Amino acid sequence: MRTKRLINLPPEEYEHPFDRAALDKLRAMPGLDTLTNFMLNWAYVKWHLVELKGSDFHVTRESCPELYELVRDVADTLNVDDFPEIYTEWGYAINAYTTGFKEQTLLVLNSGAVDLLNDTQLKYIVGHEMGHIKSGHVLYHMMAQLFSTMIGMVPLGETLLTPIQYALLYWNRMSEFTADRAGLLACQDKDEAIKSIIKMAGVPMKYFDRLDEKSFIKQAEEFEKLNSGIADSAIRTISIMASTHPWTVYRAGELLKWIASGEYDRILNKYEGVPCIHCGNILSKDSDYCHIHGGHPFE
Numbered sequence: 001m002r003t004k005r006l007i008n009l010p011p012e013e014y015e016h017p018f019d020r021a022a023l024d025k026l027r028a029m030p031g032l033d034t035l036t037n038f039m040l041n042w043a044y045v046k047w048h049l050v051e052l053k054g055s056d057f058h059v060t061r062e063s064c065p066e067l068y069e070l071v072r073d074v075a076d077t078l079n080v081d082d083f084p085e086i087y088t089e090w091g092y093a094i095n096a097y098t099t100g101f102k103e104q105t106l107l108v109l110n111s112g113a114v115d116l117l118n119d120t121q122l123k124y125i126v127g128h129e130m131g132h133i134k135s136g137h138v139l140y141h142m143m144a145q146l147f148s149t150m151i152g153m154v155p156l157g158e159t160l161l162t163p164i165q166y167a168l169l170y171w172n173r174m175s176e177f178t179a180d181r182a183g184l185l186a187c188q189d190k191d192e193a194i195k196s197i198i199k200m201a202g203v204p205m206k207y208f209d210r211l212d213e214k215s216f217i218k219q220a221e222e223f224e225k226l227n228s229g230i231a232d233s234a235i236r237t238i239s240i241m242a243s244t245h246p247w248t249v250y251r252a253g254e255l256l257k258w259i260a261s262g263e264y265d266r267i268l269n270k271y272e273g274v275p276c277i278h279c280g281n282i283l284s285k286d287s288d289y290c291h292i293h294g295g296h297p298f299e
């Protein structure tokens with residue numbers, strides 16, 4: 001299925017309110033700039049990027065055209081301006097991440113994500129990461145990642161968290177909801193999006209051809225009921241615990257609620273690009289000029 005190009009799609013249209021609220025709170029915290037500058041100038045961070053470029057496989061149009069074009073297609077679908085450098089690294093967890101700074105963003109895909117997902121599901125995962133890029137999450141993510149690593153290294157590391165680190169890790173989790181929406185907008189297939197999440201949640205490979213979204217959706221709905229009975233502070237505490245796969249069932253539940261609200265369909269409809277009748281250039285519905293052939297695109 002060819003995906004619809006979403007012309008001029010602003011991230012504010014689909015950002016999850018928890019993500020936005022947590023990020024606003026984080027940005028308002030005194031000391032964040034100091035921390036950010038410290039991180040940016042910290043040699044370790046630069047080394048981390050150098051190390052990654054020196055050890056992972058660099059995906060380019062020449063080295064791996066199929067994968068490159070898939071990522072390119074997702075970026076075009078979601079209207080992402082900052083196209084990242086793409087790398088793959090060995091590992092059979094279904095995982096991907098973005099790292100770096102604005103001028104130098106890297107998208108890293110585990111080989112497991114590429115091998116164990118079909119193309120639509122892979123577009124979901126890549127779209128999720130593009131969502132992080134579009135919303136400007138990448139730098140803060142890298143900071144959260146480093147803090148999580150530090151927590152793991154220090155005994156009782158969690159008790160040493162300062163409020164700002166706590167806020168950062170909490171926001172990190174919430175930002176996943178926004179990215180999941182971007183993933184769905186990229187792959188444009190609700191069932192395949194849920195199937196990607198089921199695979200991430202840990203269904204064994206031998207059952208991959210028999211994935212049952214309905215029972216997973218039921219699990220998500222039951223989790224939602226359970227969740228509503230737990231105090232917000234408990235959720236917040238659990239939400240910052242360091243783990244690589246954040247709450248897949250919770251995430252699926254949030255995504256399903258968003259679909260049910262009608263927002264997903266509304267956005268697809270509103271931003272879907274249409275081809276110019278003269279030259280095929282994809283433009284937004286309300287354009288009155290096509291710069292490719294130089295005239296009105298729909299008259």
Ligand SMILES: [Zn+2]
Binds near residue numbers: 129132179
């Ligand atoms: Zn993410």
Ligand SMILES: [Zn+2]
Binds near residue numbers: 280291297
């Ligand atoms: Zn045209």
